[in-house]
Amino acid sequence: MTTKTQNFCRNEYNLTGLCNRSSCPLANSQYATVREEKGRCYLYMKTIERAAFPRRLWERVLLSKNYEKALEEIDENLIYWPRFIRHKCKQRFTKITQYLIRIRKLTLKRQRKLVPLRRKIERRENRREEKALVAAQLDNAIEKELLERLKQDTYGDIYNFPIHAFDKALQQQDAESESESDAEREEEDDDDEDVDKREFVEAEDSELSDFEDMDKLETSSEEEQEEEEEVEKKASHSKSKGKTPLKGPARRKRPYIEIEYEEETEPSTKTKAA
Amino acid sequence: MAGQGSGAVPGDGAGPPAPERVLFPPTFSVSEIKNKQRRHFMFLRWKQQQRKEKLALKKKRRKEREALGDKAPPKAVPKTIENQRVYDETTVDPNDEEVAFDEATDEFAPYFNRQTVPKILITTSDRPRGRTVRFCEQLATVIPNSHVYYRRGLALKRIIPQCIARDFTDLIVINEDRKIPNGLVLSHLPDGPTAHFRMSSVRLRKEIKRKGKEPTEHVPEVILNNFTTRLGHSIGRMFAALFPHDPQFIGRQVATFHNQRDYIFFRFHRYIFKSEKKVGIQELGPRFTLKLRSLQKGTFDSKYGEYEWIHKRREMDTSRRRFHL
Numbered sequence: 001m002t003t004k005t006q007n008f009c010r011n012e013y014n015l016t017g018l019c020n021r022s023s024c025p026l027a028n029s030q031y032a033t034v035r036e037e038k039g040r041c042y043l044y045m046k047t048i049e050r051a052a053f054p055r056r057l058w059e060r061v062l063l064s065k066n067y068e069k070a071l072e073e074i075d076e077n078l079i080y081w082p083r084f085i086r087h088k089c090k091q092r093f094t095k096i097t098q099y100l101i102r103i104r105k106l107t108l109k110r111q112r113k114l115v116p117l118r119r120k121i122e123r124r125e126n127r128r129e130e131k132a133l134v135a136a137q138l139d140n141a142i143e144k145e146l147l148e149r150l151k152q153d154t155y156g157d158i159y160n161f162p163i164h165a166f167d168k169a170l171q172q173q174d175a176e177s178e179s180e181s182d183a184e185r186e187e188e189d190d191d192d193e194d195v196d197k198r199e200f201v202e203a204e205d206s207e208l209s210d211f212e213d214m215d216k217l218e219t220s221s222e223e224e225q226e227e228e229e230e231v232e233k234k235a236s237h238s239k240s241k242g243k244t245p246l247k248g249p250a251r252r253k254r255p256y257i258e259i260e261y262e263e264e265t266e267p268s269t270k271t272k273a274a
Numbered sequence: 275m276a277g278q279g280s281g282a283v284p285g286d287g288a289g290p291p292a293p294e295r296v297l298f299p300p301t302f303s304v305s306e307i308k309n310k311q312r313r314h315f316m317f318l319r320w321k322q323q324q325r326k327e328k329l330a331l332k333k334k335r336r337k338e339r340e341a342l343g344d345k346a347p348p349k350a351v352p353k354t355i356e357n358q359r360v361y362d363e364t365t366v367d368p369n370d371e372e373v374a375f376d377e378a379t380d381e382f383a384p385y386f387n388r389q390t391v392p393k394i395l396i397t398t399s400d401r402p403r404g405r406t407v408r409f410c411e412q413l414a415t416v417i418p419n420s421h422v423y424y425r426r427g428l429a430l431k432r433i434i435p436q437c438i439a440r441d442f443t444d445l446i447v448i449n450e451d452r453k454i455p456n457g458l459v460l461s462h463l464p465d466g467p468t469a470h471f472r473m474s475s476v477r478l479r480k481e482i483k484r485k486g487k488e489p490t491e492h493v494p495e496v497i498l499n500n501f502t503t504r505l506g507h508s509i510g511r512m513f514a515a516l517f518p519h520d521p522q523f524i525g526r527q528v529a530t531f532h533n534q535r536d537y538i539f540f541r542f543h544r545y546i547f548k549s550e551k552k553v554g555i556q557e558l559g560p561r562f563t564l565k566l567r568s569l570q571k572g573t574f575d576s577k578y579g580e581y582e583w584i585h586k587r588r589e590m591d592t593s594r595r596r597f598h599l
Contacts, residue, residue: 141530
């Protein structure tokens with residue numbers, strides 16, 4: 001077999017591997033090689049006497065595992081043989097032992113297992129990956145997730161976006177105030193009823209005292225005012241139900257009303273005390 | 275025959291705009307014209323016609339919808355692969371008690387109970403090339419509390435006990451082939467599951483367009499999307515166990531693992547809330563996609579490991595609508 005620079009010999013008994021007159025096992029009637037089988041090295045020899053018997057042509061000698069002893073054995077067996085063959089045999093034996101050592105070392109280490117890729121499958125997976133990427137819409141998904149986390153307050157107080165929270169809080173408060181107002185309206189109705197009842201009672205009593213007359217007058221005026229104010233309030237509330245911004249000022253009216261009520265009761269108590 | 279071949283144009287189009295196989299008068303389908311130029315022309319003409327008809331149909335349908343107003347039937351939802359997905363019986367129900375119990379007692383329980391802090395070792399296969407090395411470094415910046423060590427021929431089986439001794443919680447091995455990283459082995463260390471992924475489309479930081487500055491040292495948040503089945507759940511927990519439990523919101527960084535059709539996309543972004551309904555994200559950090567190949571119960575052991583799940587192509591890839599994660 002020829003390459004650009006060298007001729008190689010394909011004969012398996014060749015000593016050097018090159019195709020020369022001196023290293024061809026066919027061209028030389030006296031020849032020797034070292035070959036290894038299953039980790040053991042053998043010395044193969046060929047002599048003229050056995051040239052007629054191809055079956056017995058190559059004589060095989062097992063070499064010792066010990067490196068130096070094996071070299072001695074080669075020397076023993078190839079005594080009186082040409083220097084070239086002896087030298088090359090020993091060289092070959094050396095190389096063989098070295099690579100055997102390396103094989104044994106490598107088998108102890110981890111070995112890389114090669115897994116063949118299947119082209120069709122690789123292509124299919126790449127295509128599917130691209131389509132999955134398109135379907136995933138990663139940016140949108142991430143943004144959505146982040147906004148949800150913001151809504152659910154996982155970030156706590158770091159981000160001050162009061163608008164949303166404020167609106168919610170306002171609406172909640174307004175809802176509460178509506179319910180409160182309803183409750184209070186009912187209470188005031190009750191109060192009115194009570195007051196009315198009281199009126200009746202006081203009317204009976206007023207015949208007894210002037211103060212109580214005055215009280216009655218005052219209370220009645222109060223009640224009228226209250227009623228008017230309540231009516232106003234109710235009107236404003238009904239108006240404000242349509243529109244949220246009115247609720248603020250409408251709500252603020254109520255405490256004032258209550259204060260007025262309390263103020264007016266004070267003089268009555270004072271007069272009573274007096 | 276005379277009408278067909280000779281005159282340049284008026285073969286097919288002159289006939290009424292009718293379905294292809296019109297019988298009377300007999301016209302010839304576009305594919306039967308031998309001359310390539312003419313055939314191409316006729317085909318284009320036919321295509322234009324089809325498009326016009328489609329547009330007209332759309333308009334008509336829209337007008338009908340508007341005419342009906344409120345009584346219009348609801349819009350049909352288009353079928354997608356996610357819609358048509360074959361129902362997987364191992365889909366996790368959020369209220370499932372058994373799943374909750376399992377999760378409370380599996381290998382990640384100490385992490386989720388905040389008993390352990392994740393410490394991660396990133397390494398590669400033998401003799402990594404430049405790209406892999408840089409990828410490892412960038413990954414180390416993304417995942418807090420991680421260390422990169424190069425492996426010079428050390429056996430994995432021997433480093434694992436050493437890692438456990440030094441208190442590492444996770445091990446990541448990036449496998450390289452032909453100078454690009456193509457595999458990832460993620461192993462939870464004190465006797466935890468090992469997942470083997472096929473990694474593809476790895477983009478380093480400099481290859482990402484419109485990227486921001488380097489990721490800082492803050493602990494990022496984690497987003498896990500679409501991990502629905504039991505298997506997906508366990509993988510999701512594996513990913514979550516890589517990051518420390520308490521994200522630092524000052525850093526405004528988020529790492530996303532998004533599962534779509536069995537492909538897990540990893541992205542690393544920095545976000546900023548422009549208002550409470552708008553958020554802007556900017557990608558920094560590497561990106562890659564993973565596909566699960568196998569999940570092993572114990573730590574990495576190729577010969578004697580007990581495999582919880584392996585991807586078997588012939589059995590599992592039979593249907594286009596069936597996914598496992």
